Amino acid sequence: MSGYFKDIITGLKSLAVGLQITNKEFLTKPITLLYPHESVKMYPRYRGHIELIKDPETGMNRCICCGMCEKGCPSGSITVKSEKRPGVKGKVLTAYILNFTTCSLCGQCVENCKPEAIRFSNEYNLASTRREDYIFNLLEKLHPEGIPEPEVDPELLKKELEKEEAAKKAAAAKKEAAAKQEAVKKEPAKEGGESKAEEKS
Amino acid sequence: MSSLAQSQLRETFELNIGPQHPATHGVLRIKVVMDGEYIDRAEPILGYIHRMHEKMGENRTWNQFWPNMGRLDYLSAMAYNHCYAGLMERAAGIEVPERAEYIRVITAELNRIQSHLLGFGAYIMDLGGFTPLMYAMDEREQILDLLESVTGSRLTYCYFRFGGVYNDIDDDFITGTRAFLKRFRPQIPMYHKLVTGNAILMDRLIGVGPISADMCRKYGATGPVLRGSGVNYDIRRNEPYSVYPELDFDIPVYKECDSMARYMVRMDEMVQSCRIIENALNKLPEGPVMAEKVPKALKPPKGDYHYAVEAARGTFSMRTVSDGTNTSYRMRLRSPTYSNVSLFEEASRGMLLSDALAFLGSLDPVIPEMDR
Amino acid sequence: MNELIRLLSYMICLAAFLGLNLAYLGWVERKGAGHIQRRTGPKDVGPYGLLQPLADGLKLMSKQLIVPANADRPLYMCAPILTMVPAVLLFVAIPFGEHLVPREFSFGLLMMFAFASVGGMSILIGGWGSGNKYSLIAGARAVSQNVAYEIPMLITAITIVMITGSMDLNEIVRQQGGYIWNWNVFRLDKSILMPVSFLVFFICSLAETNRTPFDMGECEGELVAGYHTEYGGMGFGLFMMAEYANLVIGCSLTTVLFLGGWQSPIGIFPGPHWFLLKMYFLIWSFVWIRWTYPRTTFWGLLNLSWKYLIPFSLVNLLLTALFIKVF
Numbered sequence: 049m050s051g052y053f054k055d056i057i058t059g060l061k062s063l064a065v066g067l068q069i070t071n072k073e074f075l076t077k078p079i080t081l082l083y084p085h086e087s088v089k090m091y092p093r094y095r096g097h098i099e100l101i102k103d104p105e106t107g108m109n110r111c112i113c114c115g116m117c118e119k120g121c122p123s124g125s126i127t128v129k130s131e132k133r134p135g136v137k138g139k140v141l142t143a144y145i146l147n148f149t150t151c152s153l154c155g156q157c158v159e160n161c162k163p164e165a166i167r168f169s170n171e172y173n174l175a176s177t178r179r180e181d182y183i184f185n186l187l188e189k190l191h192p193e194g195i196p197e198p199e200v201d202p203e204l205l206k207k208e209l210e211k212e213e214a215a216k217k218a219a220a221a222k223k224e225a226a227a228k229q230e231a232v233k234k235e236p237a238k239e240g241g242e243s244k245a246e247e248k249s
Numbered sequence: 250m251s252s253l254a255q256s257q258l259r260e261t262f263e264l265n266i267g268p269q270h271p272a273t274h275g276v277l278r279i280k281v282v283m284d285g286e287y288i289d290r291a292e293p294i295l296g297y298i299h300r301m302h303e304k305m306g307e308n309r310t311w312n313q314f315w316p317n318m319g320r321l322d323y324l325s326a327m328a329y330n331h332c333y334a335g336l337m338e339r340a341a342g343i344e345v346p347e348r349a350e351y352i353r354v355i356t357a358e359l360n361r362i363q364s365h366l367l368g369f370g371a372y373i374m375d376l377g378g379f380t381p382l383m384y385a386m387d388e389r390e391q392i393l394d395l396l397e398s399v400t401g402s403r404l405t406y407c408y409f410r411f412g413g414v415y416n417d418i419d420d421d422f423i424t425g426t427r428a429f430l431k432r433f434r435p436q437i438p439m440y441h442k443l444v445t446g447n448a449i450l451m452d453r454l455i456g457v458g459p460i461s462a463d464m465c466r467k468y469g470a471t472g473p474v475l476r477g478s479g480v481n482y483d484i485r486r487n488e489p490y491s492v493y494p495e496l497d498f499d500i501p502v503y504k505e506c507d508s509m510a511r512y513m514v515r516m517d518e519m520v521q522s523c524r525i526i527e528n529a530l531n532k533l534p535e536g537p538v539m540a541e542k543v544p545k546a547l548k549p550p551k552g553d554y555h556y557a558v559e560a561a562r563g564t565f566s567m568r569t570v571s572d573g574t575n576t577s578y579r580m581r582l583r584s585p586t587y588s589n590v591s592l593f594e595e596a597s598r599g600m601l602l603s604d605a606l607a608f609l610g611s612l613d614p615v616i617p618e619m620d621r
Numbered sequence: 622m623n624e625l626i627r628l629l630s631y632m633i634c635l636a637a638f639l640g641l642n643l644a645y646l647g648w649v650e651r652k653g654a655g656h657i658q659r660r661t662g663p664k665d666v667g668p669y670g671l672l673q674p675l676a677d678g679l680k681l682m683s684k685q686l687i688v689p690a691n692a693d694r695p696l697y698m699c700a701p702i703l704t705m706v707p708a709v710l711l712f713v714a715i716p717f718g719e720h721l722v723p724r725e726f727s728f729g730l731l732m733m734f735a736f737a738s739v740g741g742m743s744i745l746i747g748g749w750g751s752g753n754k755y756s757l758i759a760g761a762r763a764v765s766q767n768v769a770y771e772i773p774m775l776i777t778a779i780t781i782v783m784i785t786g787s788m789d790l791n792e793i794v795r796q797q798g799g800y801i802w803n804w805n806v807f808r809l810d811k812s813i814l815m816p817v818s819f820l821v822f823f824i825c826s827l828a829e830t831n832r833t834p835f836d837m838g839e840c841e842g843e844l845v846a847g848y849h850t851e852y853g854g855m856g857f858g859l860f861m862m863a864e865y866a867n868l869v870i871g872c873s874l875t876t877v878l879f880l881g882g883w884q885s886p887i888g889i890f891p892g893p894h895w896f897l898l899k900m901y902f903l904i905w906s907f908v909w910i911r912w913t914y915p916r917t918t919f920w921g922l923l924n925l926s927w928k929y930l931i932p933f934s935l936v937n938l939l940l941t942a943l944f945i946k947v948f
Contacts, residue, residue, distance in 0.1 A: 056929065059448030063914070069443045070380060070657045070913040078661045079387060091394075093416065095401035122313035154316035154407040155415065160545070168401060264754050272842045286758065286919065375842040377833055377916025383658035449834050449914050452921045602758070603918045606843050 095153045096169040100144060100190045108198065109190055110165035113139040117157035117166065123150040126157060135205030136198045141187060148174075148182040261289050268297045272375050272606045275616030277590070279609075281602075288605050291597045293590050299620040306569070306580025311337060311411070311547045314580075319405035321584060322618035324367055325561035327353075327360035327396075330409040335490055336556035336567045337411045340549035348536040349413035350492045355426070355529050356396060356408065357558075358522040362433070363392040364561035365515045365522075368613045372512065373444055375610040376453055381444050388436055391429050398422055411547060412540030423530060430523050437520060445516070454509040458608030460596055461506060468595075469588035472563025473518065474612055477511035479504035484559040495532065498525045508611035515613070546575050562586050562613055586612070586619040631723040635712050639866065644674035646865040646904065653908045684854035689752055692851065696750030701852065701859035704743035707736040708866035715873045716791040718883045718893035729790040730778060733874060734771070737829060740867060741767030744831075744848045747860070751851035759847035762837040762919055766828060769923055770835075773930035774825035777818050780934070780941045781878050784811045794882030801886040806879040810948065812941040814933070819879045821930050821937075823903075826871035828922070831864065833911040837919055872903035 081088060100109040113130035129143040158166055166186075176182065187195055267278035276297035282289040302321060306314050318333045319326040331353055338345055366389045370382030393403045399418050400408040408415050444450055460470070462478045475482055483500045485493045501517035503510035551573045557566035563585025570579040589612045597605045648663065648670065655662025663670030688694055714729040716722040726732055741764055748760020784805065785793045797804050805811075806819040828835040839847040849860045876882055876899045883896040917925070 062446045062448045062451075066443050066447050066913045067909060069439060070909065073380075073384075073659060074653070074657045074909075076659070078656060079659045080661050082661070082664070091398040091401070093398060093401040120312065122309055122316055152316040152320075152405070152407070153402060155401075156312060156315065159410075159415075262754065271845060286762075373915055377836070377840070377842060378914060379654070380658050380912050383660065387659055443913075444915075447914065449917050449921070453915065453918055601918065601920065603840075603843050607918075 090170050090172070092170075094168065094170050094172070095155065096171040097148050097151060097153075097174075097184065098146060098157060098166045098186070099169040100186045101165055101167055102190060106199075108196065109141060109144075109187065110163045111141045111144065112163050112165070113141055114162065116160040116162065120156040120160040122154060122156065123152060125151045133198060133200075134208060135200035135202070137201065137204060140198050144186040146184045146186055148184060149179055259284055266606075272609065273616070274371060274614065277614060277616045277619070279593070281605075283602065286602050288597050288600050288602060291594055291605065293593055295587075295620050297620065298617050300617075302621045303580050303582055306577050306582075308576060310575045311549075311577070312545075314577075315410075316405070316407050319402075319407050320617065321582065321621060322364075322560060322562065322565075322586075322615050323404050324364040324615055325357075325360050326404065326406045327357040327408070328558050328560035329565060330406060331357050331491065332556055332558040332560075332565050332567050334409040334411060335558065336554055336569060337547065337549065339556055340552065340554040340569070340571060341411065341547055343412045343540050343543055345412055345540055346537045347492070347534050348417075349538045349540075351529050351533045352414050352418055352538060353409060354491055354493065354496070355418075355526055355533075356399065356406075356414075358525045358529075359392050359396060359426070360406075361561045362519050362522045363389050363396075365519050366392075368515060368561070369440070369444075369512075372610045372613065373450075376450065376607060378444065378450075381440065384436070384440070384443075388433055391432070395422060395425050395429060398425070410539065410543075412543035413538045417538045423533075426526060426530060430527055434520075434523060437516065440516065445513070451509070453604075453607055454512060454611070455505075455507060457508045457604045458596060458600070458611060459506045460592060464592055464596065468592040470563070470585075470592055471588065472559070472561070472585050473511050473514040474563065474589045476500065476502050476514045477611075478506045484557050484564050488557060490556070490558060492529070493525075496525050496528045498522075498528070508608055511611045511613075548573060548575055557583075560585060562615065562618070563589060582621055584618045584621060586614045586616075587621075590614050590619060628723070635723060639709060639712060639869075642869055643862040643865045644678065646868065647677065647861070648674050649904075650908050650911075653905070654912045657909070657912045678858070681855050681858040686854050686856060689851050691752035693750040693752060696746050697752075697851075698750075700743050700747030700750055701856045701863075703746060704740055704863040705859050705866070707739040707743075708863045708870060711736050711870045714790055715870075716794055716877065716882060717896050719791070719795070719891065721883075721893055722791055725789065725791055727787075727789045730782065730788040730793070730878075733790075733870075734775060734778070737867075737870070738767065738771065740829075740863070743863075747852070748848040751848070753851050755844045755846075756848050756850050759837070759840060759844045759850075762840075763831065763848060766831075766835065766837050766919075766922060769926040770825045770828040770930075773821055773926060773934040774829065776931070776934040776938055777822045777825070778878065780812065780818060780938050781805055783938075783941050783945060784808060790877050790882075794877055794884060797881035798884050798891070800888050801881075804879065804881040804884070804886075810944070812937055812944050814937040814940055817933055818937045819875075821934050822875060822879065824925075824930060826875055827907065827910065828926075830867045830871045830907075832868070832907055834914040834917050835922055836916060837922060840916065842916070868904060868907060869900070872900045872907065875903055876900050 100111065102108070103110050111128070113128055115128050118126045118128050125147040127143075127145040127147075128141065129145070130139040130141050133140045153168075155168070158168065174182070261282050261284045264281045264283050265278060266281055267273040268276040273279065278294040278297060279291050280294055281291045300320075302317050305317055314333070315330075318329045321329050334345075334353070337343070366385040370385030370389075373381040396406065397403050399422050400406045400415065402408075460474065460478050462475070462480050464470075465475045465478050465480065471482065479502060481500055481502045484490070485498075486500055498521045501514050501521065503513050549571045551571060553568070553570050555566060555568045557564055559565075564583070565585055566583045568581040568583070569577045572578040590609075593609060593612065597608060600608065651673070652662035652670065654660075663673040666672045666676045688697055711733060713723045714726050714732055716725075744763040745760040748756040748758075748763070751757075781793065782788055785796045787793060787796075793805075801807065806815055808815050812818070831837070831839065836847075839849075841847075844850070849857050852860060873896075876896060880899045880903075881895075882899075883891055883893055885891045885895050
């Protein structure tokens, strides 16, 4: 019987303690951050979608189009398109397509990038009702006013042209040589054939 | 069980709890045969969020499997990262710098506190009290901010690397963590006052859902479920990994075997995690955070490798068979919730519906990890 | 003719009072819950979120009413109405002020309990009519809960009737006039257990109104949303409004029976303002309790009723009878 009353008293006491705590919290100031009106402090290491880095010296991207990011990506979200331009050293990036719908922000691409051409952005306010809005061309994002043409190095161009001409010449010479060789080859073949025929007869 | 339930005249009906139900925290489906308010038979049905993580491990390179580790148990992703890093370091024989190991332990323990906080809040919400969840969320947010400042993500971390961690922690993180510990420690007694001591809650938890140690062994249950049944088994002590042997902490064990015991194990583990973090911060050595000469394209020698860690919900272990190429021949993930929930069928027989759901909550299931 | 005008004006005023309460108690609850949980609650619609109830109402009204395929259509449709009607009807008997009573019954208290039971009935009808197993379980739970709690509540009310010798609510209030110690809750000269009796009545009215910790009918974690799982739009809205109407009724009744209704605690300026003050304080405590405690189980609830509330109310009844007889 005494246990019965003890239970009641301890039970009521525990309930009162609970009420006390919630009352205290009721009187303290809320800690909510009113999101659309104010936003969270972003950490520099925040991982948003990846972006290309603008080289402050040249104003261009640093991508050398090696495709390591493409190969390292677990979900195949990255497509790097590049082409060779006359008078420009290395390949030129024409499109860097990131399919953000499949990206898991693991950071393999950023780690794999030797020239440090990509990094995580701080963008977190992405919202759209269309899937296509998440397929970014990062090159266009880097240069929203239009992709600048890469600078043509005249010396390199000259060298390249020379090289090309030399290559053409070499090719022509090769062709000629090949034709000659063929002709030479054919003759002994004929001779051989004849000799074989002779042997048979 | 009521006498009616035992008689021949009983009439049962089937009830589908889930796959969309507030008590299952995800897409777990429990097919229950009910006899009035009593459960005749409850069968957990899995597979609604199966993503073939094991198969993915077999057709991706070792490095490409990293993001999967954050998506098994989204609440304690750091422990899963730790397991994969440990596994491959064991396989490839990579020596990890000590600072990196300390950082791993600090972040993993912060993650454990975060996981238990949410587990605590969500559990009380299952029992009808909404307010503790919000208080727990407040503290949890502090941890997420801390981890975000280091790892860049808030939930699905992909922070560890073979041979170290992605980037070093800074002084802001260390002072922030110390400040958090100072702020968090007095909160736990507050939770105990508000929730644990509450007569209504005690009535709901004490004696509900008894699981004997034998049943735990039968189903392979680990973590707080096992420790709530009086078995002192924690990978951090029994099969020590990383720098845990150098750190000072206790393993909370309760012998009551009921939901309250499992709940209390989690609450006490948070206190112990605070101890571990403080200890590790004090001992944190200087140095690199990444081992030298880790090949980009990892090719561990042929063999069969195994590694286990103590995640927030129990033992998580990975076993892989390498055939010497850059992908795994077989990847096996052993997740704790899968085993913990499989004992639900046996243990819930004859229980009241509300007790059964209180019991399910005390197992603290995370469905994506169960289905893998 | 005069009587007709009086009744009509009372009806309009009551409807306005009720509408305002039903809308803004929701706001109070959300705001209170917010601040208790370190949040701010509704904030963006109007100043301090004061237009939020309006927005909620608009949203609920604009939604399509969907009747589930295996629902019992007539029962399904009439349950929300049936839960609203008794709740509104009960306001007729409540004495807001000495002369501010819509209709003075000599059996006001009896009418209160009679109609309050209809509320439990409508929950059962809603649960059954939905054709959903969760709703059905919830309905069955709500009814057995109502039965279990009506007993201690009635016994406690009988104690009050014994003290005052009247079932007229206004008469009960009149007898508690003067000072604070004349309120029934402090009438230790009638029975030393009166404060306990008040607590019993308070807990019973919590259970009667299906509020946490006794919201077995709704029981979100277990039964999805209990008896109104299948209701959407204004069907759900009516259930919600009935909950708040019952809340107002329960608190009004507690005020009338125990806290001296419109009587002033210091003996001066009695009037409706005292009544409202006491009632809203009780309502706030209901909100406060809801956002503090977890839910009991079904058995825990019956245990509480049969092991604690009923014995205490019976003892109090006997003590009161003894005190009245002896002194």
